Amino acid sequence: MAAAAAADASAEAAAIARRLASCNGSARERAVRHLLSTFLPASAPHLSASDLLKLWKGLFFCFWHSDKPLYQSSLATRLAAGVSSGPSPAAAAAFFAAYLATLRREWVHIDTHRLDKFYLLNRRFLHHAFLLLAANSFAADLTSQVVSILSEKVLLPEADNVAAGSPRGLGYHVAEVFLDELSPVLPVSLQTMEVLLSPFFAVLEKSSDRVMVAKVKSSVFERFLESGKQLLEMAKKGEGVEKGSADEKIGKVGLLFGFSKRFSDIGAKAETVQANRKVLFGLRDAFVKVEKGLELSGVEIAVPEFKSTEVTGVENGMDLDEVKVEKKKKKKAKKASLVEGETEGAKDSKQEKKVKKEKKE
Numbered sequence: 001m002a003a004a005a006a007a008d009a010s011a012e013a014a015a016i017a018r019r020l021a022s023c024n025g026s027a028r029e030r031a032v033r034h035l036l037s038t039f040l041p042a043s044a045p046h047l048s049a050s051d052l053l054k055l056w057k058g059l060f061f062c063f064w065h066s067d068k069p070l071y072q073s074s075l076a077t078r079l080a081a082g083v084s085s086g087p088s089p090a091a092a093a094a095f096f097a098a099y100l101a102t103l104r105r106e107w108v109h110i111d112t113h114r115l116d117k118f119y120l121l122n123r124r125f126l127h128h129a130f131l132l133l134a135a136n137s138f139a140a141d142l143t144s145q146v147v148s149i150l151s152e153k154v155l156l157p158e159a160d161n162v163a164a165g166s167p168r169g170l171g172y173h174v175a176e177v178f179l180d181e182l183s184p185v186l187p188v189s190l191q192t193m194e195v196l197l198s199p200f201f202a203v204l205e206k207s208s209d210r211v212m213v214a215k216v217k218s219s220v221f222e223r224f225l226e227s228g229k230q231l232l233e234m235a236k237k238g239e240g241v242e243k244g245s246a247d248e249k250i251g252k253v254g255l256l257f258g259f260s261k262r263f264s265d266i267g268a269k270a271e272t273v274q275a276n277r278k279v280l281f282g283l284r285d286a287f288v289k290v291e292k293g294l295e296l297s298g299v300e301i302a303v304p305e306f307k308s309t310e311v312t313g314v315e316n317g318m319d320l321d322e323v324k325v326e327k328k329k330k331k332k333a334k335k336a337s338l339v340e341g342e343t344e345g346a347k348d349s350k351q352e353k354k355v356k357k358e359k360k361e
Contacts, residue, residue, distance in 0.1 A: 002046075010051050055098070267280035
């Protein structure tokens, strides 16, 4: 029975993948709707990793052919929602893994004209992956699973023999935007943050990719450092960073996580890539200053803990980017209406003057 269901699901997945790659835009859209609203909710448990990769090959070309910015944004959000609203956490994680594997494989084929929309897609998927974790209260097993997927598929692909020599652009982008997409679901406990940051510590320990090491240093750890410094300075002055802001959330982690010890420990490991030690010890020294500054200041910083809050990327059923576009359209329409009204008023005024003049004559 289960084997038959799996065979049926596999056959239908292949058929849907073909429709997703159709040259006809309407056919692609119908396939997307069927996939997300009907097929995946019912058949996800029966799909193998191979089936998901077939679907994602079709989805990749479906997104490739989406040209209008508003539609791109909407499609990116709907696809990414397959992670946060999947039929089960396991199915959601598998969908996310297939997405990353596909995008990594196809990254080299994305031209500069289409790169921005795939950056958008990647941001949406990261955001919805974090929404999935938040919806499950950052359960340890699920968090470790999602983090492992990120690590193995994009951040440390040298650990995956299949990915050896594959383009690293996707990993660079993940490192650049990781904290931007994580911050809406913060705060989390320091223990959870340890798990979330583990791939980046691993990059500094194991990666020989100089660009990746630099991205992780500047976009992840130096951001914790700078936000921590800012939070401490404001606290010493008796001022507060905007409550609930990304700077406050990230700054607290920067001050309380104990980064200096972690960098010191990694730098001291015999197996750490030699070229990375300078980066590690530089970060250690910078964090030592901030952590000592906090200790000497007497300022009390509350330890972050996860708070379950509803975080969404939509407003009134529309993606936030779509909302902005709609607001701009309404503003333009209102302005045009006012201009038109003024023009009509001027015409009426001229007509009245003309009539009065004719009467006098």
